[in-house]
Amino acid sequence: MKTMSRKLNLVELRSLIRRNQFTQSTSGFAPGHTQVNLVILPKAYAYDFLLFCQRNPKSCPLIEVTDIGSPVPKLTTPHADLRFDLPKYRIYKKGILAEEVHDIEAYWQEDLVSFLIGCSFTFEQALIDNGLSIRHIEEDRNVPMYITNIPCEPAGAFQGNLVVSMRPFLAADAIRAVEVTSRFPSVHGSPVHIGNPEQIGIHNLSQPDFGDTVTLKDGEIPVFWACGVTPQSVAMSSKPDLMITHAPGHMLITDVKDSHYSIL
Incomplete structure (x- = not known):
């Protein structure tokens, strides 16, 4: 597709993403707004992955964990829907990349837990x-x-x-x-x-x-x-039944400002 202008404001960008009209990398877009990686797993794997993030904070710095079955990141982007609001997703089944899609409505389950992970x-x-x-x-x-x-x-x-x-x-x-x-x-x-x-x-x-x-x-x-793509390498090694992630470089853009995560 044609490369989009990086001068798009956040509202315009989100609207294009929701309509599958923006499917490229989000690097350089919506400057000043925090972008995050996404990992979605069935509840049965959620505790283990939470522990994995806690033990590997450099690669998997947790920004938010959603309620079970909810596609809404209430703390960072309460009007977002994680099923639709990233430009591109990856579906891993038993460690194999099965599909790359522009929304995950067809894969959504009531037992899914979403992890938002810090992005460089x-x-x-x-x-x-x-x-x-x-x-x-x-x-x-x-x-x-x-x-x-x-x-x-x-x-x-x-x-x-x-x-x-x-x-x-x-x-x-x-x-x-x-x-x-x-x-x-x-x-x-x-x-x-x-x-x-x-x-x-x-x-x-x-x-x-x-x-x-x-x-x-x-x-x-x-x-x-x-890098927050580490969980995708982990998916290929660990082979969970299902792991849904962002496609590398295609992030969720949150409401939170970058300055919120600066310690100075």
């Missing part, structure tokens, strides 16, 4: 405000994401490896990026790795596991942040 898109505006360029926004692409060799702390039915998102910077800018993102611990915070990707099991930056490749210019180094 939240601190991108802060990086921009500090004079740092975000390559995937410049190139109108989704952020590149990679499955690492770093194991998450297992919990109950859930285990798997950390997923990271990558943004390239010159060395001096990478230091500033660490300083800026450290102010946002509720949305992944500071990077988990800087430099040599092979040290964390990434052998080819041009082949991300999720998202799109971006240009790495001369003198730049890759900077990696823990």
Whole structure:
């Protein structure tokens, strides 16, 4: 589809998403509003996943957990409906990606519990405000994401490896990026790795596991942040009967302002 203007206001953007007329990555859209990852599981798996998030706060910082059977995130976006208000969803069945859809009405069950997880898109505006360029926004692409060799702390039915998102910077800018993102611990915070990707099991930056490749210019180094796509790697490893997630980069945009999650 045709790329949408990032000048859309939040009301316009939500209306387009609800009507399936906006299906691209939400990075760079609705600046100032917190974006979140989504995981939806049957109640039978909910406690184990809650424990998994508690044990892995860097990759799965919890923003909100819904009531059982409710598609409404009452605390962050009370007028939203999680069945319709993300641009794209993924359906995992026993660890296999079964389908990618634009709404999940056909999959909704009365025993489902939804988890909203912090997203690194939240601190991108802060990086921009500090004079740092975000390559995937410049190139109108989704952020590149990679499955690492770093194991998450297992919990109950859930285990798997950390997923990271990558943004390239010159060395001096990478230091500033660490300083800026450290102010946002509720949305992944500071990077988990800087430099040599092979040290964390990434052998080819041009082949991300999720998202799109971006240009790495001369003198730049890759900077990696823990990513809320980690549960999708965990789904493939742990094979729950059903896990519904956002499609990588296609987030829920909440009513909450980014500044709410800054500690400074």
